[in-house]
Amino acid sequence: MFVFRGCQIRTSVWWSLRKRLSHRYASSSAGAEPATVDEDKSQDLGPTAKPYKQPFLKNLFIGKFDQDFLVYPEVVDLDELRQRTIENINVESSKDEGAVTRMSVQEKVKNILKSNVPIVSDSETKDSERVKIYELMDTDLQTALLMETQSIVISIISRFGSTELKAKYLKKLMTGEITGAFAMSEPCTGSDPSSLESIADFDENTESYAVSGTKEWVTNGKNADVLIVLATTDAVHGQPRREVTAFLVEKGSPGIVKSDQESRDLRDCGLVRIQFDKTPVPESNVIGEVGQGIEVAARCISLNRYFVTSSLLNTMKKIFNEVHRCIKSRKQYPIPLKDCELIQYKLSEVGTKIYALESLIYLYTGMIDSYNVEMMVESASLQLFCYESALETVKICNEILGGKSYDGNHHYMTLLSEIQGLILASKTQSILQLFISLCSIQYAGVSIYEMVRRNRNPLDYPGFVVKRLLSNRRQDNDSPKLELQLYMNLHPSLKDAAEVLEYAVLRLKYAVEVALSRYGSDVVNKQVDLCRFADVATEIFAMTAVLGRASRSYCTGIRFCDQEMLFASAYCLGSLQRIRLKINQVIDGGKISNDTSRLKIGTEIFNQGGYFLEHPLVRNIK
Structure with a gap:
């Protein structure tokens, strides 16, 4: 045992030294991002500024992988x-002291x-x-x-508010003297800020806006002292249509009518529908500039939602441990339920999800703490992974517990119900997926514009097209050349898993090139493929987190480090199948994915007014 642990320590020290040397003398190999710093930006920020980094997930869409992020951060004692x-x-x-003092x-x-x-x-x-x-x-x-x-x-007030608004509201909000709410969702447009129907007309005589419209599912709207409301105003930037603006509306303003919205899952969150009928808002209560509402809405999507993610992580652990205790006390057929292969497989799925989410949360925060890097897309990706992992945990645990999961007197049912309600109240996964993909595709389109232009005009650039065809032969066969050498930043035992990560990065880059060359600017309307891109990028982000964490744990001898290596490898191999399917669905253009048939069916459903096929017992000939 001591000899084995000594060999581990010696290997860890050697690998750590090799990693540091490789970072120091690494060159920009194909697609790999060395540990470089933008000197101009760092100097502008002062002598103690964090090193500047390019956005991690956006760079994945052009095949660049910053290997520094494989070094799992250690920023907290x-x-x-x-x-x-x-x-x-x-x-x-x-926390509650008990039922009496709840x-x-x-x-x-x-x-x-x-x-x-x-x-x-x-x-x-x-x-x-x-x-x-x-x-x-x-x-x-x-x-x-x-x-x-x-x-x-x-x-929002800190980022966009005027000095007057900050002085008046920030301190009271941060100390709990007053509470706030954010009102954006509407009955007909949902959470799409670009399609809002609420209007705010400016009255020059009173120098105020009159806000009219309906907002629904406003969290804490019942008790909030101030509301941040998005509404459309007259275009002021040369736009052909009205623009979205954010307003701060105080509780008790005229023309506000609230009505409760019943929610079995979030009964105590003050969810309400709010109707504004020419509610006066002073011009000084405009948040940011007129027409800056879309940016305010984007801020909400990309905001670091640490309270929700940490609470969901804790809840997933509680559910997992409760299911484990339940299984240990039961038998199935002649053997204990804990020895059943199917049960072990399902629990391993939940366990690896929890491990990946925990790793991703602290990789994300470590990136912010260690570098000056834009994290807008990464924030949305973390939220997406968190919500999907929580829902998957609920689904699997429901299957394991069976009828017990619906016992109204059981604490487990409350947890499951609250998870589903919280995710729906936060935002849907589709919004996050489209946000991730559209931001990243826009970034990639600027970087590879010339290559895409030539691909879309093959007759004008025959030599370039032929060269591209030859160079992409391995990509066409789903076997890209692995030349990023990501395994060099991890423990040697994780080489196979690191190659899965590298495969995913290279295939994502190729799929983005194919989609942009095929659709051009119309790619923004291919929402199904955009969601697939977001899922693949999020899987890569999660794999980066688990590999970096497992490698650090093994190299430093953290307790259960051997099991962490197993968790990381299992997660990456599971991701491989999901990534391969989604990338091939994008590349094949609707053949393997069956997108063409599904879209035709969707069109027919709307044309016919719902489900329209005849009953199976109907006969044409009697």
Whole structure:
């Protein structure tokens, strides 16, 4: 045992030294991003500025992989953080003392805001520390959703609000003296900010706007003191149509009518429908500039949702452990249920999902803490992975528990119900998928514009096209040449898994080139393929996290490091099948994926007014 552990340590030291040397002397191999810093941007930010990095996920769409992100970040001293949390932050403020003294969700939120918990990023608290603090708080899902809503309001006012608005509202919001809500969704347009029907007409005599329209599913709208409302205003930037603007509307303003919206899953979150009937809003309460509402909405999508993600992670662990305890006490046929192969397989699926989500959260926060890097797309990707993992956990655990999962007296059912409600209240996966893909495709289109232009005009560039055909032979056979050497940044035991990661990066790049060459600018209307791109990019992000974490754990001898290697390899091999299917569906242009037939069926359903096929017992000839 001691000899084995000594060999592990020696291998770890050797590999760590090799990794550092390779970073120091690495050159820009094909597609690989060396550990370089944009000197101009770093110098502009001051002598203690973080190194500048290009956006990680956007670069994947052009085949660039920054290998520095395979080095799992270590930016927080956990023991020091725990001690500081105990001394300065009342993490128990959000927990119930028992059934007799049970607090409402609103009371929990106010207690958290008064307990010195860091709500938004600041110079004193790292993002990794914030997430771990939220984990230690272990808030329930409804409290987390309300805290996230408060954080969104604070972030928007901090980022876009005038000096007057900041002075008037920020301190009160951060201390819990007042609470806020964000109103964007509408009955007919959903959460699409570019199609809003609410209007805000400017009155020059009163120098104020009159807001009219209906907002629904407004989280905390019932109790909020201030509302951030998106509405359309007259175009002021030479646009042919009205533009979206954000307003701050105070509670009690004339013309506001609220009605409760019943939600079995989120009963305590104050979900309401709000009708505005020419509600007056002073011009000074415009958030940002007139016409900047789309940017405000994008800020909400890309905002770091640490309360919700950490709460979902904790809830998934609770559900997983509860299912484990339930299984251990039961028998199936002649053997204990825990020895059943199918049960073990399903639990391993949930376990690897939890491991991947936990790894991804702290890779994401470590990237923010360590580098000056744009994380807008990465934030949406983290949310997408978190929501999908939580839903998958619910589905698998339902299958394992069977009827017990629907026992109304069982705490498990409440957790499952709250997970589903919270995800729907946050945003749908499709919105996140389209946001990820559209931002990244736009970035890729600028970088590979010339190549796409030549591919779309083959008669004008025959030599270029022939060369491309020859160079892409291996890609056409689903066997790209692995030349990024990503395994050089990981422990040798993870080489096979690292090759899966590299395969995914190269295939994503090729699929993006094929889609842009095939559709041109019309690619933005190919939502099915865009969702596939987002799923693949998110899988790559998660694989990067699990491989970096497992390699670091094994090299430093963390407890259960052998099992971490197994978890990481299993996750990557499972991702391979999903990625291969989605990429091939994009490349084949609708043949393998059956997209053409499905889209025709969808058109017929709308043409015929719903399900229109005859009953199977109907006969034409009697």
